[in-house]
Amino acid sequence: MSLELDAAAQDLLFREARTANTFSSDPVSDETLQAVYDLVKYAPTSMNQQPLRIVLIRTDDARERLVKTMYGPNGAKVAQAPLVAILAADLEFHELMPRVFPHFPEAKDMFADPAIREASAIQNGTLQAAYFLLGIRAAGLNAGPMIGFDAEAVNREFFPDGKQKVLLVMNIGKPGENAWWPRSPRLEYDEVVSAA
Numbered sequence: 001m002s003l004e005l006d007a008a009a010q011d012l013l014f015r016e017a018r019t020a021n022t023f024s025s026d027p028v029s030d031e032t033l034q035a036v037y038d039l040v041k042y043a044p045t046s047m048n049q050q051p052l053r054i055v056l057i058r059t060d061d062a063r064e065r066l067v068k069t070m071y072g073p074n075g076a077k078v079a080q081a082p083l084v085a086i087l088a089a090d091l092e093f094h095e096l097m098p099r100v101f102p103h104f105p106e107a108k109d110m111f112a113d114p115a116i117r118e119a120s121a122i123q124n125g126t127l128q129a130a131y132f133l134l135g136i137r138a139a140g141l142n143a144g145p146m147i148g149f150d151a152e153a154v155n156r157e158f159f160p161d162g163k164q165k166v167l168l169v170m171n172i173g174k175p176g177e178n179a180w181w182p183r184s185p186r187l188e189y190d191e192v193v194s195a196a
Contacts, residue, residue: 023080087167
């Protein structure tokens with residue numbers, strides 16, 4: 001059975017998409033990021049929570065502060081990328097539930113417990129981060145998502161009020177010289193999929 005998405009789009013989003021390790025100096029515009037967001041905002045989350053928040057690192061000061069929180073070679077990657085985004089979960093997403101889930105405004109009350117709310121924000125925010133990565137690819141850009149950083153330090157630097165929590169850091173742009181490592185093996189269908 002064939003997929004609805006044509007082969008070129010499949011290649012762009014999946015088969016030929018790679019995690020870039022270096023980037024060119026070509027800038028990434030706010031207009032491009034707006035177009036990416038306007039595409040991926042329609043992807044589903046549980047009860048339409050939409051907890052993902054994105055901080056674009058545009059100033060030298062913010063970049064320096066972020067570089068200091070990165071582990072090992074990730075600091076150099078952040079320093080070199082034309083655009084870096086901090087993807088975070090909004091731990092107060094429930095305040096918007098009456099607006100984004102209007103047919104059940106009482107949904108906000110289901111997330112009164114901070115532990116339940118944080119778990120849901122992280123799970124759904126991570127799901128949205130994956131959609132955002134696909135949107136970056138759909139724009140013809142490459143993404144370098146990373147979790148190799150001191151999360152507590154990132155949260156202190158960029159979310160000191162505690163209302164958001166970092167999920168990952170993503171370098172964004174056109175690939176640079178020697179951007180690709182050899183592709184690592186992938187598991188096969190029968191190793192991943194089972195029936196119950």
